[in-house]
Amino acid sequence: MAAKADLSDSRKDSNQCSTDVQSSVKKKTKCSNGLKMFMIALSFSWICKALAAVVMKASITQIERRFGMTSSEAGLIDGSFEIGNLLVITLVSHFGAKSHIPRIIGTGCLIMGIGSILTASPHFFMEHYKYDSTLNGKPLENSTAIYTPCSTDLNSTSNNKSSVLLESGCKNESALPMWIYVLMGNMLRGIGESPITPLGITYIDNFANEGHSAFYIGILHSLAVIGLATGFLLASLCIKLYVDIGYVDLSTITIKPIDSRWVGAWWLGFLIVGILSIAAGIPFFFIPKSLEKPTNKRKISASLDISSTKENRSRRTNCKNPVQTKESKNLTGFFLSLKCILSNWMYLIYLISSLFTFSSFIGYITYLSKYLEQHFDQSMSKLNLLLGIIAMPTVSISVFLGGFISRKLKLKTLGIAKLFFISHICAITLKAMLPSFNCERRLVAGLTVTYDGSDQETHPQNIPSSFCNSDCNCDPILWDPVCGDNGLTYMSPCLAGCKSSVGHGKDLVFHNCSCIEANHFQSRKASAHLGQCSRTDDCSRKFIYFMTMQTLSSFFFGLGGSPKIMLAFKNVEPELKSLALGLHFLVLRAIGGILAPIYFGAAIDSSCLKWATNNCGDKGACRMYDSISYRNIFFSLCLGLHVPVIILNIILFMIMKKKYGENNGSSNSGEIDVDESNLKEPLNNNIQFEASAHEDSETHI
Structure with missing residues (x-):
């Protein structure tokens, strides 16, 4: 009887939903509506963060090509998200739980959106993407025009353009590489995403009905998977579009999405995600700091209140005097707990094993x-x-x-x-x-095989010249591959010794290629078409x-x-x-x-x-x-x-x-x-x- 009286008094004195029959219905309804609004907003934010994560992973190769980076430099950009996230995750998790959680999450969504937009911003300030091409940015206007890749004029610079680029282009380069803004945007996205998961789940568990937290969190996980799948589909669509779509005549583009020079509209995915993330953050500013939690107390059976299992006892013997009280929040308590964990060999072995697995x-x-x-x-x-x-x-x-x-x-x-x-x-x-x-390894003349098509145990490194193209004044740096009728891929139509061409854009075909003829190919007009030979x-x-x-x-x-x-x-x-x-x-x-x-x-x-x-x-x-x-x-x-x-x-x-x-x-x-x-x-x-x-x-x- 005394226990029932104490429980009744605590219910009357608390700020939670009243136990009065009439007022309880109204307050529970208000509490439920507030939590539903928070769940809808949080679900949208989880979808956005999953979407952003996939778009970055899927676009990293496009970013690498657009900014002319190595794979290791692109890997640094990809890892910058983790750097930003780790910088603030501990502070946000510790101090955020004591503050206005919805507003902090909303602010995080805004920062995440701004970071995504900053990642896409270099596209709007850079010149149009220029890929290596024998046409040097001057495509043929009609199918009857003739372009001569193999030029015997030693004074001609149409094929040998490396010196021109070095003299003119380098002077116009900015002192700060544009990919730095991509890195900063991805790092900012990591900072903005940090409060969404820990504080969002905290808010749910604080104000959800007893036993409902796991259900709500399961919904979030399911929606996150939907966000991941949608992210791959969005990335697929964006990469299929040319990077400068809307700015250039696509009929003049001579490369296809399968080409290693192709750069898709990587920026479009980040722009979409950025706008969605900002929109996802707005509802959080209209959600109260706290809701009237239902009166149901967390109940644990008496059998579970006692440390009865022998396994628990055995685990406690691993570390003496573990930090158990919430008051032990100083550095001494933290380091004692950390020492206790790191002295646990089972945990340490598991941690090292997980690190190798995750890195792989x-x-x-x-x-x-x-x-x-x-x-x-x-x-x-x-x-x-x-x-x-x-x-x-x-x-x-x-x-x-x-x-x-x-x-x-x-x-x-x-x-x-x-x-x-x-x-x-x-x-x-x-x-x-x-x-x-x-x-099988690709057959590329001058790289993986010789110009006569013979395979070698060790491929020749960057030996593009041969007797068949020695008079063509070719640029050895240029990469504009063509597939010859003999099944060999050449690094450029000039290096294939092609004397003429017909068509324009992706349909450009080169004829009278001396290197193909020299390969004993039975054809008077040996030809080649743009792109590498198919598998x-x-x-x-x-x-x-x-x-x-x-x-x-x-x-x-x-x-x-x-x-x-x-x-x-x-x-x-x-x-x-x-x-x-x-x-x-x-x-x-x-x-x-x-x-x-x-x-x-x-x-x-x-x-x-x-x-x-x-x-x-x-x-x-x-x-x-x-x-x-x-x-x-x-x-x-x-x-x-x-x-x-x-x-x-x-x-x-x-x-x-x-x-x-x-x-x-x-x-x-x-x-x-x-x-x-x-x-x-x-x-x-x-x-x-x-x-x-x-x-x-x-x-x-």
């Missing part, structure tokens, strides 16, 4: 599209379309199945570990099979096999996604779960998210055969890679990083099996139920878990 994934997903473009002759637009309609739904289903299996089978700690390890081994095994689906049908089939195997590998990675996150806090003290998760993602994003694109890009750059040259004569974007070297370097890095992961996972599982098996008897295998452990945790632990689960679901593409 980031490098792989960043440069996978470029690999498929170079190796299988697939356009970036098509590749992003396939990722949007095939890969993302597959990953979404697998992540759901991973959580469903864990719950359905009521897996405990060792069961979760087994599910994660088995799915991870399957995924790595399938990925290890991907290099076997390969196409064989066998290569197209291998691309289908590659994508099928890649999809299966992604499925198994996603299947272990939820168990992987749960292992991040299963082996630490309950009071330190939030810190364990925070440290886990801090290390992954700081080291893997920032550094992996840079060193992956630097390694891939070493396989480049033909570099573009900017106006100052410096190395620009790579026009052609040695596909075999690219494949070997790319998969050696990806799979090599997984070797220590397998070893560490085996060690971790052996330690866990020994620890929990000995401490908890044979009946339950010493394992704690998944749901049981979560019910006892503070609110912040739940927030960190949900946020991290979302991050992990985005990575297994």
